Each structure stands twice: as structure tokens, then as C-alpha cells.
Amino acid sequence: MKKLYNKVDRRELMKRMEESTVPRTTISFYKYARIQNPDFFRDFLYVNWEELGVFGRTYVASEGVNAQISIPSENVDAFREHLYSVTFLDGIRLNISVDDDGKSFYKLKIKVRDKIVADGLDDESFDVTQRGKHVNAEEFNELTSDPDTILVDMRNHYESEVGHFKGAILPDVDTFREELDMVTDMLEKDKDRKVVMYCTGGIRCEKASAWFKHQGYDNVYQLNGGIIEYTRQVREADLENRYVGKNFVFDERRAERITDDVISLCHQCGEPCDDHTNCVNVACNLLFIQCEKCKAEFNNCCSTDCKEVHALPEEEQKELRKGKNNSNKIFRKGRSESLKFQDSSKKKAQETAGEA
Numbered sequence: 001m002k003k004l005y006n007k008v009d010r011r012e013l014m015k016r017m018e019e020s021t022v023p024r025t026t027i028s029f030y031k032y033a034r035i036q037n038p039d040f041f042r043d044f045l046y047v048n049w050e051e052l053g054v055f056g057r058t059y060v061a062s063e064g065v066n067a068q069i070s071i072p073s074e075n076v077d078a079f080r081e082h083l084y085s086v087t088f089l090d091g092i093r094l095n096i097s098v099d100d101d102g103k104s105f106y107k108l109k110i111k112v113r114d115k116i117v118a119d120g121l122d123d124e125s126f127d128v129t130q131r132g133k134h135v136n137a138e139e140f141n142e143l144t145s146d147p148d149t150i151l152v153d154m155r156n157h158y159e160s161e162v163g164h165f166k167g168a169i170l171p172d173v174d175t176f177r178e179e180l181d182m183v184t185d186m187l188e189k190d191k192d193r194k195v196v197m198y199c200t201g202g203i204r205c206e207k208a209s210a211w212f213k214h215q216g217y218d219n220v221y222q223l224n225g226g227i228i229e230y231t232r233q234v235r236e237a238d239l240e241n242r243y244v245g246k247n248f249v250f251d252e253r254r255a256e257r258i259t260d261d262v263i264s265l266c267h268q269c270g271e272p273c274d275d276h277t278n279c280v281n282v283a284c285n286l287l288f289i290q291c292e293k294c295k296a297e298f299n300n301c302c303s304t305d306c307k308e309v310h311a312l313p314e315e316e317q318k319e320l321r322k323g324k325n326n327s328n329k330i331f332r333k334g335r336s337e338s339l340k341f342q343d344s345s346k347k348k349a350q351e352t353a354g355e356a
Contacts, residue, residue: 022073024072026102029201038061061113120180131205132210141240148194150169154176154197162245195219196221283309
């Protein structure tokens with residue numbers, strides 16, 4: 001039987017990706033649908049995508065599929081043909097990256113999950129198909145020009161920190177499931193107003209808009225295709241672009257540059273910066289914003305402590321990690337006592353969001 005997962009060492013795969021000159025196209029798509037056998041469908045995708053040279057991360061669940069991938073550019077048409085051969089994926093919109101160096105992913109990973117997005121919701125308690133109205137870029141601009149419209153960023157704090165739409169509410173949350181509860185409470189008295197929501201590619205808003213309608217909100221809208229599709233449309237149609245900064249993405253690129261505006265600060269020194277990185281101390285791996293100066297000073301680490309640990313021989317580092325679980329720190333995404341300017345950058349992002 002053909003192996004249906006990667007066995008090559010991560011470091012070797014990273015090296016191959018960096019050295020490769022093959023043009024690649026980064027694509028994302030999602031579809032809520034009833035999948036009777038997610039494990040079989042997962043294997044079906046893996047066999048076909050591996051042959052086409054697809055890299056990336058895809059989740060399959062009984063509720064649908066969610067994919068962020070890169071494809072050799074010469075194989076994009078063949079990939080689309082394969083995808084459209086699947087009945088429930090026929091004609092599906094593919095979000096094409098707007099700022100792509102072809103280095104977004106280095107291996108193919110397809111996993112079966114309980115859900116394609118962790119939302120913490122009981123899908124049996126409401127009709128997930130009764131979602132908000134999809135709007136394109138032009139309609140989005142028109143809706144958000146109305147001062148009575150409420151615009152909500154349905155992403156996490158570390159995403160909106162480096163880029164967001166002007167005038168948007170930016171919930172200070174770490175996870176999507178946390179945001180659903182927070183925004184519901186925030187807008188409890190505004191159920192009659194127009195509520196427009198957006199996210200990276202649209203998938204979180206599909207579920208969130210249905211949830212808000214279930215909660216009694218009468219006028220719920222969602223940006224179709226998210227920030228990625230919005231950017232493509234405003235550039236093609238020469239529309240006003242109301243997004244500022246970067247669009248955070250969950251791959252090796254970390255973000256796509258939408259405008260030249262730098263709206264956040266280095267978490268270590270407070271200088272303008274919007275470059276996310278992970279602390280190279282394996283026991284930490286904290287995601288945070290770091291400028292080039294601090295990168296050199298801290299040797300790619302988030303703190304002096306991590307710098308000292310990272311300088312130790314590998315065997316000593318392994319000994320220090322034995323029996324310790326650092327997952328809480330890893331997933332705090334820019335929240336650490338050692339980062340002096342995390343609150344300052346958050347404040348600057350909120351100030352920028354309020355600008356007309």
C-alpha cells in the first residue's frame with residue numbers, strides 16, 4: 001500500500017523548499033458539506049494531491065473540508081480539474097494568495113478532525129446553513145460607509161494587530177470560540193443594527209454569521225472570500241481599499257502585505273514593526289513581533305532567558321525540556337511577561353482601527 005503521509009525529516013523538507021526554484025501558487029478554500037467517510041475522503045485527497053506536488057495543511061471532518069495549500073503553478077489547472085470532479089466541490093471559489101513567494105508550505109499534511117474550524121459550538125442547536133448574506137468588496141465598502149453599521153473582525157488579536165479594516169471592532173481574544181462569546185455579549189443591545197463580519201478567507205464567518213442569526217441578529221453580513229478575496233477585487237476593479245497593513249496567514253510566510261502601513265510595534269523594543277516570528281528556543285516557540293535589531297540582539301529569541309537556553313548544547317536543551325509541557329506558552333501568541341510592548345502595539349492597533 002502506498003504511504004499516505006510524509007516521512008522525510010522536517011529540516012530536510014524546509015531546505016528543499018528554500019532551495020527550490022519551482023514557481024508555486026498558494027491557494028485556500030473551504031466547504032461545509034456532509035462527508036460520510038472523512039477518513040476515506042482524506043486518503044483520496046492525499047493520493048491525488050501528492051501526485052500533483054501539493055504542499056500544505058488541510059482538515060477534513062464530517063462537516064466539510066478546509067484547505068490552505070500551495071501547488072506548482074504549472075499544475076494549478078490540473079488541480080482545479082481534480083477538485084471540481086468532486087461533486088460538492090464543483091465550482092468552488094479558490095482564494096489565490098495576493099503576496100506570494102511560493103514558500104508558504106514545505107510538505108503535504110491532511111488530517112481528519114472533529115471540525116474543520118474549532119468553534120466550540122453545538123451544531124445541532126442551530127441551523128448552520130442559515131448564514132449571513134455574502135457581500136463582495138464593493139458592497140462591503142458601501143455597507144461600512146454607513147456610520148450605523150457595526151464592523152467586526154472575527155480573527156484573533158495577533159492577526160488583527162498587524163492589519164485590519166478601518167473602523168472595525170478588534171476583539172482581544174486568543175481563539176475563535178472565545179471570540180464568539182465575547183462578540184455576542186458586546187453586541188447584545190445592537191441586534192437591530194447591521195452587523196458586518198470578516199476574517200482571512202471567509203470560513204470563520206460562515207459559522208459565526210449563522211450563530212449570530214440564531215442569537216436574534218436580523219441584519220448579518222459577511223465578506224465573501226474574506227480579506228484575500230477583498231484585496232483581489234479592489235485591485236482588479238480599482239476600488240477604495242479600506243484594509244490597512246498586513247493580512248496574517250497561517251503558513252511559513254506569516255502574512256501577506258496588503259498596504260505599506262506598519263500599524264504595530266516590535267514587542268521587545270516598541271519600534272514600528274509588523275513581522276511575526278517564532279522564538280527559536282524549541283521549549284518556547286512563542287509567536288511574537290520582532291524587528292531586525294531585536295532579532296540580532298536576542299538571537300531570534302523572545303527573551304534573554306530563551307536566548308541563554310538556545311545557546312546551550314542541544315543535549316543540555318533536551319534535558320531541560322524533559323517532563324515539561326510548555327503548550328500554554330506556545331499558544332499564547334504574543335502574550336508573555338518578557339514582551340514589554342505587547343500592550344502598546346495593541347493600543348496602537350485600536351487607535352488605527354478608529355481612524356476614518
